[in-house]
Amino acid sequence: MARTSQFIHPQREPAPLLKAATVLLLRDGPTGLEVLMTRRSTTASFAPGAYVFPGGGIDETDAQSHALAKRRSTQTDTALTQAIAAIRESFEEVGILLATHADGRPADANDISQMDRHTSLFDQCKSMKLHLRADQVFVWAHWQTDRDMPKRFDVPFLAARVPSNQTPIADEKEQFAPEWIKPADALKRHHDGDFFMIFPTIRTLERMKAYATVDDVIHACASEHPLFTSCPRASINTKGLPFRHMESDLAFGELALVCPDGQILHDLTWQHEKPVALLKNLQRLTAPNPSMMTGPGTNTYIIGTVASGYIVIDPGPHDPQHVQRLIDVTQGNISYIICTHSHADHSPGAILLKELFKSNAPPLLGLPSAPTANVNSFFVPDRALANDETVSVTDGHTTHTLRVIYTPGHAANHVCLIMEEDGILISGDHVLNGSTTVVNPPDGHMGDYMRSLDQLIEACKKYHVQFILPAHGHVMGNWGDGAFNAIEHIQKLKEHRLKREAKIKRVMDSMPGASIEEWLKHAYDDVHPNVMGYAMRSLMAHVEHLEGR
DSSP states (O other): OOOGGGOSSOOOOOOOEEEEEEEEEEEEETTEEEEEEEEEOTTOSSSTTOEEOSEEEOOHHHHTOGGGBOOOTTOOHHHHHHHHHHHHHHHHHHOOOOEEETTSOBOOHHHHHTSOTTSOHHHHHHHHTEEEOGGGEEEEEEEEOOTTOSSEEEEEEEEEEOOTTOOOOOOSSSEEEEEEEOHHHHHHHHHHTSSOOOHHHHHHHHHHTTOOSHHHHHHHTTTSSOSOEEOOEEEEOTTSSEEEEOTTSTTHHHHHHHOTTOOSOOBOOOOSSSOEEEETTEEEEEOSOOBTTTBTOOEEEEEEETTTEEEEEOOOSSOHHHHHHHHHHHTTOEEEEEOSOOOTTTSHHHHHHHHTOSSSOOOEEEOOOOTTSOGGGOOOOSEEOOTTOEEEEEOSSOEEEEEEEEOOSSSTTOEEEEEGGGTEEEEETTSOSSSOOOOOTTTSOHHHHHHHHHHHHHHHHHTTOOEEEESSSSOEEOSTTOTTOHHHHHHHHHHHHHHHHHHHHHHHHHOTTSOHHHHHHHHTTTSOGGGHHHHHHHHHHHHHHHHHO
């Protein structure tokens, strides 16, 4: 993992996590799935005035009341405690009780009218011989409150069907105005400004709106594992206010790397005039060549210090202003120039950069263009990098070592680099943020590309890589085994490619006499027409790979 000595911002200890449970009480409404929501008190210490799902802290009595509850055989003790807490909270806050009598009859409004919501639910259940239906409460998601917040919770979001014979009644102390609402309607009202919700509620409803019925939701929960897990992070938006991101969002990895303890100090806005610091000795300067294929532009990475000399990776297109900025940032003290591959948005700037040195020019490293390369991708380094060799700079105190990994596929001469001391993969165009790279035969080869992905997964395991620096887009990754860490990103990319290839094979098998244009139309029917030209190149690479197999 990245060395703490390389962190830009001073370390701090986030507030401790408090155990809690939240439950999405569901019913099948006249026009689709509905969820019960209430408005929190405006004086509440957490999310005042927000529309939320019932829930609250897990008490010791929740864990001590397992004997009162029915459970699934696959339900762990922890999950059982969480379900019991959710049942208790829904009873106390909105008067909904998931319980049955000894003869199996569901608890109804008459039972609830005889109970006191302000005294122990468990004692009352014992006296009335009611059993809590924890077996009907399912794990939907798992949230941890953002690291920047002064009060934080570790909370599963559970899902349960509300009995048809019960009506929610708010406690009028913590919760007000209970309302059955479709997830899509809640999101629209929030957008319109009259239904305030906090980030986890919004993102949970965004996932929930895809389901038509309660049965669909319960079926989705069959694995007993959360459908997603998140501890969001915040950046600074254009108004100077926090804007939150989940692990699946394109910018999450950059916030995790730059602000590991949740500091809201990083601006994600793309700009080309000055470099962005990612670690103390790691900067990104993005070339001003945005396009459909390059995203916000080609990322040039700058590693080291003036004292150690800098390594400049992928100086970008032939752009004198961008190259001059590289000279300014490094004060001209560049030890190595490295190109991950020879494409026109990556390597021409390297030649231009080297030409600015009248003497003692840094060596230009990489792999020479293969004979299969496009004419505008011609590139010859001063020295060809060897697979698994290392290139390093040091100031005597801090060393930065790059290990070379041959990764043909996107281009025949593509290499990736691992920053060994900090567990970071510099992926060039082999792994991109938010899109899949084009594999364009004959210089691109799908079989090589897939094998290179496997190599990167093994290298990430070996060198404990947690973050990826792509040539286009924000940093990707997460700390430790967190969702969407570096390995998970590469695995998801591989899965996407395999699914696409399987789809192409199905199309080819069903249309053996069709033209490749017909195959394209059916195999890539889910992509925008504007990118069909690029899709054709990848289709040809997949067809070549399938025929080769």
